[in-house]
Structure formats: structure tokens, C-alpha cells
Amino acid sequence: MNAAAVTRAVGAVLDPELRRPLSELDMLRGVEVEGTTAHVRIALTIVGCPAADRIEREVREAAASVPGIDGVVVEVGVMTPAERHALTERLRGPERRVMPFGPDSLTRVIAVTSGKGGVGKSTLTANLAVALAAGGLSVGLIDADVHGFSIPALLGLVDDEGVPPQPTRVDDLMLPPVAHGVKAISIGMFLPRDQRSAAVAWRGPMLHRTVQQFLTDVFFGDLDVLLIDMPPGTGDVAISVGQLLPHAEVVVVTTPQTAASDVAVRSGRVARQTGQRVIGVIENMAAMVLPDGSVLDLFGSGGGAQVAAALSSDGDPVPLLGSVPLSPALREGGDAGRPIVTAVPGDAAAAEIARIAQLLARGGRRLSGRALPVRLPSSADPSAAGGR
DSSP: OOHHHHHHHHOOOOOTTTTTTTTTTTOOOEEEEETEEEEEEEESSSTTTTTHHHHHHHHHHHHHTTOOOOEEEEEEOOOOOOHHHHHHHHOOOOSOOOOOSTTTSEEEEEEEEESSSSSHHHHHHHHHHHHHHTOOOOEEEEOOOOOOOHHHHHHTOOOOOOOOOOEEEETEEEOOOEEEEEEEEEGTSSGGGGGTTTTOOOOOHHHHHHHHHHHHOOOOOOOOEEEEOOOOSSSSHHHHHHHOOOOOEEEEOOOOSHHHHHHHHHHHHHHTTEEEEEEEEEEEOOEEEEEOOEEEEETOHHHHHHHHHHHHHTTTTOEEEEEEEEEEEHHHHHHHHHHHHHSSSTHHHHHHHHHHHHHHHHHHOOOOOOOOOOOOOTTTOOOGGGGO
């Protein structure tokens, strides 16, 4: 009886990178109970798995939580090449090397754009992703700002030297690192440690290939929302994302000042030219209330509303989703890798970002006219054993 209970408890432990239970990944190899001691055998996907210590610790804790178990012995092995290949085949499904975020996908793709740099687009994108994940959604984040990548640092996915982790590779699967419940990928994760400060001087074809690989070769699993932190402006990456994801939704970020809002309109219009739908505007660095009750309009006011009005038409209104006030805590959280929406949720900027995330979460994807990817499991279908 105890062996069955231990098997259930340990089998429910999630692999922190694949986000699936060990029992579904064939990583739980056996459980025996002798008296009050549980002997558990698990198999990691690869040698040197970066999540090995965490998996072993959580397996030990899960087994020890079963009534009547006082001791736990965990034996850790590694999958054979054949077992690992079978796992990756099952995870990928029958359509290998196919971009999983096409028009028929149930994942909602939201590209966050801006007309110019320095408006806080990446900071907002990172915090929106964390807020959506905190609300119970499965969230992925692609840092498509190849020349100015910053998502790893904003999410705290860097070590003391500012170097982000490399994605774990299981055969040809690339598993994105996870922070605050968000699966994130960035070109910064692929640069050698001694080149982390080097400029990424790539032109159109290389940029297109990078975005394509992020969408195709990185295994995000089943996502509710995929956010894309776009580079500022209307250059090569914007065109590539428009070609690869013409069905994506777009959120435009601006500051209140006219110099930023006028340029922001252009990024929304370019997105429309590729078939993408602009679903809203976020005004960042809006007025903040000072401790004495006075209001500081450092960058003026009204820019967000102007962008929303300029992008609206009679049949397709574009709302102003919100105005995020200037916030020292938002800046400090970004520098420290602690998203403000979870680190300081009572801050005015954090509250506004969380409210905007709720609006986006309620939006959902339009399913009308789309074929849903439903497959009936069968004994001959490997996905019936827990594949995605």
C-alpha cells in the first residue's frame, strides 16, 4: 500500500523544465518500500541536467510526505539515447519541425511593439508575462529584440556576473529556462560567457533565421499565451514576425510625449500591413503622484490616447489599455531582476500592469472559423501516454 502511495506522490513531481509530471515523462523507474524506508529510482533526461538537484530534492520530499515513510533513498540514473529519443518524439508529436504557433494553434500570440527605444517596452513585457503567469496561465516569452536583448536580466535569469543560463538540450529539443512561471528564450542565452557584452551585429537574413528558430526549435509545450518582446521600430524583425505570425495580436507601447507617440503609430500600422491586429495601446511613464499629493507629468500627458485614436477606425477601435505611472520601484525591480508585479504588488505601477494583464487575459483568441487541433487518443498513439 505504501509503495503505491509513494509512486503516486513521486510521479506527480513536475520536471521544472518540461513542466510535466515525472510519471508522464517515464522518468520514474521504480519504487520499493522496506519497512518505513522508500527506495525510489528515477532517470534524468540528460547527463548534467541543470534541474537534477531540484528534481531529486522534490522527489525526496514527495516520498517523505507519505504517511508511514521515515526514510527515502533516491537512485538517480540517466535515460538511454533510445529512451530520450522516444521522449522527444512524444513531446513534439507527429508534426516535427513545424512552427507550433500557426493560425490553428490555441496559443494566443501577442507581440509588444514600440516606435522607438527607451519607452520601457521590455520592462512592461516582462512584467505582463509574470502577471499573466501569476494569474494561472501558461506563458512563454520570446526576446525578439536581438540587438538589445534584456529579458533575461529583467526576469532575474542571470547569475552574479549577469550571464543568463543556456537552454537545456534534450536531443534536438531546446528547453527554455523558467523564471516566475514564465518560459523565456533570448539570444543572450546563446552567447559565449566571454562575449556577453559583445554587440550582435546581424542583418536581415540572420535576424529572420533567429526568430524562426525561436518559434520552431524551442519547446515551449502547451502555452496559453506567447508574448514577443519586439525591437523598437519597423525593421527586419518586425517584418519577419509579421510574415511568420500574421495572425498575432499587437500591443503598442508609448510614453505620453508627442515625440514617442507619433512614432509609435507607425509600428502599429506596419503590423496591420502584415495582417496582425492591434488590440491596444499602453502608455508608460505616465504621471505619478508624489508623496505630498502633487502630480508629476515628467513626459507630458495624452500620448497614449492619441496613439489609440490614430490607430482606431470605425470598424476596429483600438483601446488605451492603461497608463503605467512613473515608478522608482519599477526601475529598481528591472535592474535587480525582480518583476514589480510580484515583488512590490502594492506599487501604483505594479497595480496598473496587473490590471492590464487581466484585460489581456480576458481577451482570448477568436476561435470562429478555425479548425481545432483535436485528436482522439488510441492505444497505438504515443500521445495517449502523456505526450503533448
